[in-house]
Amino acid sequence: MAIAAIRTLVLDCPDPHALAAFYAGLLGGEIRGDTDADWVDLHVGTVQRLSFQRAPGYxxxxxxxxxxxxxxxxxxxxxxxxxxxxxxxxxxxxxxxxxxxxxxxxxxxxxxxxxxxxxxxxxx
CATH class of the missing domain: 3.10.180.10 (2,3-Dihydroxybiphenyl 1,2-Dioxygenase, domain 1)
Incomplete structure (x- = not known):
């Protein structure tokens, strides 16, 4: 029996919304999060989601x-x-x-x- 389930895969980046838009163009899906947010989610089909996190000094x-x-x-x-x-x-x-x-x-x-x-x- 599994101990846990993957919730999301998080990618560090300088601009979360811009990188989410790139992956939405690649994979489809719906971006959830404001354009200036430090955390943005991309919900894609059967995958739970990809997330993008602002990382200062990336x-x-x-x-x-x-x-x-x-x-x-x-x-x-x-x-x-x-x-x-x-x-x-x-x-x-x-x-x-x-x-x-x-x-x-x-x-x-x-x-x-x-x-x-x-x-x-x-x-x-």
Whole structure:
């Protein structure tokens, strides 16, 4: 029997509403929280929620590097890698590693607008 259930996954960032808007564009969902709030929630489908917390002095993770390590990342399934890549880049994502080894590797790595890494994954 589980001791606990996940309530939310929280991402530190300099502007919670702006980062929530990026992830709403990526995942859909409803943003709950004022534009100047220190905490904003994004309610997405069957996932409980993602939350975004203002962190004064925020330092983005570096990937791949031990300095300012990523600490966590999101893996996101997509139906069409090329089309979805174009869309996430248009939302403000930054490409970190697009070498999918000629289609042999089923993922590509990006960073959200404040540097948190995430992967788009082509389900196999």
């Amino acid at each position: 330092v983005p993770p570096t990937w791949p590097s031990a300095d300012h390590s990523q600490q966590l990342h999101l893996d996101l399934d997509v139906d069409d890698m090329e089309a979805r890549e174009e869309e996430v880049l248009a939302l403000g994502a930054k490409a970190l590693d697009l070498d999918d080894e000629g289609g042999q590797r089923n993922f590509r790595v990006y960073a959200d607008p404040v540097g948190h890494p995430f992967c788009l994954i082509r389900p196999v």
